[in-house]
Amino acid sequence: LRGNHCKLLKLLICLFSSEKFEVLGPTDSIVAVAGDDIILPCYLKPNISAEDMTVDWLNLDFLDSRVFRYQNHRIIREDQILFYSGRTSLYEEELWRGNTSLKLTRVQGTDEGRYKCLIQSKSWYDDFTVQVLVKGSKPVVSIEGHREGGMGLLCESEGWHPEPELVWLDSKGVNLSAGPPEIHRDSKGFYRVKQHVIVQETDTNRFTCRVQQSRINEKMETEIHLPSDAPNLALLDHLNFCNVSIGSIVRAGKSTEHQFPFNSIDLQPGVLVSVRKSNNKRHTRFQCMFLSTVDVTLDPDTAHCKLILSDDGKQVRHGELDQVLSDNGKRFTNWSCVLGNVGFSGKFYYEVKVEGKTEWTLGVVIQSINRNERSRPIPYNGYWTVELKDGEYTAHADSPVTFTPREEPQKVGVFVDYEKRQVSFYNVEDRSHIYSFTDCSFTEKLYPFFNPGDSDSISLVVCPVDATD
Numbered sequence: 001l002r003g004n005h006c007k008l009l010k011l012l013i014c015l016f017s018s019e020k021f022e023v024l025g026p027t028d029s030i031v032a033v034a035g036d037d038i039i040l041p042c043y044l045k046p047n048i049s050a051e052d053m054t055v056d057w058l059n060l061d062f063l064d065s066r067v068f069r070y071q072n073h074r075i076i077r078e079d080q081i082l083f084y085s086g087r088t089s090l091y092e093e094e095l096w097r098g099n100t101s102l103k104l105t106r107v108q109g110t111d112e113g114r115y116k117c118l119i120q121s122k123s124w125y126d127d128f129t130v131q132v133l134v135k136g137s138k139p140v141v142s143i144e145g146h147r148e149g150g151m152g153l154l155c156e157s158e159g160w161h162p163e164p165e166l167v168w169l170d171s172k173g174v175n176l177s178a179g180p181p182e183i184h185r186d187s188k189g190f191y192r193v194k195q196h197v198i199v200q201e202t203d204t205n206r207f208t209c210r211v212q213q214s215r216i217n218e219k220m221e222t223e224i225h226l227p228s229d230a231p232n233l234a235l236l237d238h239l240n241f242c243n244v245s246i247g248s249i250v251r252a253g254k255s256t257e258h259q260f261p262f263n264s265i266d267l268q269p270g271v272l273v274s275v276r277k278s279n280n281k282r283h284t285r286f287q288c289m290f291l292s293t294v295d296v297t298l299d300p301d302t303a304h305c306k307l308i309l310s311d312d313g314k315q316v317r318h319g320e321l322d323q324v325l326s327d328n329g330k331r332f333t334n335w336s337c338v339l340g341n342v343g344f345s346g347k348f349y350y351e352v353k354v355e356g357k358t359e360w361t362l363g364v365v366i367q368s369i370n371r372n373e374r375s376r377p378i379p380y381n382g383y384w385t386v387e388l389k390d391g392e393y394t395a396h397a398d399s400p401v402t403f404t405p406r407e408e409p410q411k412v413g414v415f416v417d418y419e420k421r422q423v424s425f426y427n428v429e430d431r432s433h434i435y436s437f438t439d440c441s442f443t444e445k446l447y448p449f450f451n452p453g454d455s456d457s458i459s460l461v462v463c464p465v466d467a468t469d
Helices: 004-017 092-097
Strands: 021-025 029-032 038-040 043-044 054-059 066-071 088-090 103-104 113-120 125-135 140-147 150-160 165-169 182-185 191-199 206-213 217-227 308-311 315-319 347-355 360-366 383-389 394-395 401-403 411-415 422-426 432-437 446-451 460-463
Touching: 021 113, 021 125, 029 038, 038 422, 054 088, 054 460, 066 088, 092 125, 092 446, 125 182, 140 217, 150 206, 150 217, 150 394, 191 206, 360 411, 360 422, 383 432, 383 446, 394 422, 401 432
Parallel strands: 029 125
Antiparallel strands: 021 043, 038 103, 054 066, 054 113, 088 103, 113 125, 140 150, 150 191, 165 206, 182 191, 206 217, 308 315, 315 460, 347 411, 347 460, 360 383, 360 446, 383 394, 394 401, 411 422, 422 432
């Protein structure tokens, strides 16, 4: 009997001593990118099981601080801060080895703060606190075209918290005189800032937009290079679109032939340009047709089962019923999308009629995108697209950029310069620039991408390019 008591006492001592643990985590702050998912590391030392313990994650900057609770082998959702609902989880399969890290998805500006990881057993507890800071997106630079006094550029960045500062710099790092910044804060606590600048020709024609946040000692910048051999930027109204270069302008339609002193500029073969006379240089328009214009046909093997394609493969619309289609491994299963049947590199251009539609997404994607998951359609995931939805135009940069076109496009032109790593969108009717992705990272052929949306039954139509329009 005495021996049994000794064994029991030793067992109790072992159990009690095993309950003592430390809660550990990172010593530095965690800097999260707006919209991304992050891990807040937390673990037990020694690596004992936390399966029978209570795991609390708290945001100390809130009065009702509950971010997440695991207790009695289940997740407790009562008393959770509302805007964390559906965005927090543990790696439950790792609890046995003492991993109590928190996964926080779709980071918001209001997620910034001090987070406490509190672990309690029946006889012991310990905690650890980590600081989370939120930074925004790399700035996106687009060319707005000729403005009084030079070429207009626009820089935009989103997802910052707290409010960032945006500056324009020349090639020597000297601040440029720019318009007042436009700053907006959305419902999720993010700041979006954009700023216009008018630049004149320099020796290098390189300009940089920098966004910086002193509180987290973070800065991000994007450089844009305008062709340095263009002697008159004011005449090159849509640089990305035309790459106009010339000693002579070719007759097209009713326009008359002109001569311009652009002899030093590299003329791209097959560019057909006409200049319509105007008393106001700001209204001068260029018409371009590239020999690199491609004939796009939709690939039915990639089409989602709700999409209806025309027999010639030039039109697509959203249908009401799922069609019974083969599972060929190429087909989109979660998005109502379809690709062109050929991938391209180099320069290529195509046009799509969107007239009458209330929803659409157009652009290019890499071949290897995941077609079975609804991942964010951003460059990081291999998408370069522009969307109309709910009356709002959005460029799906790594942080979405909303914009208002000068005129609502009825036909959209998509131009890719693979070598210069640019994807640009144009309003074909008035030859105005809509949006450009710059400094893109291309590693594969790019395929035209179409999503007609589900809010109307009007088709997206791939159009032949007519240089005499």
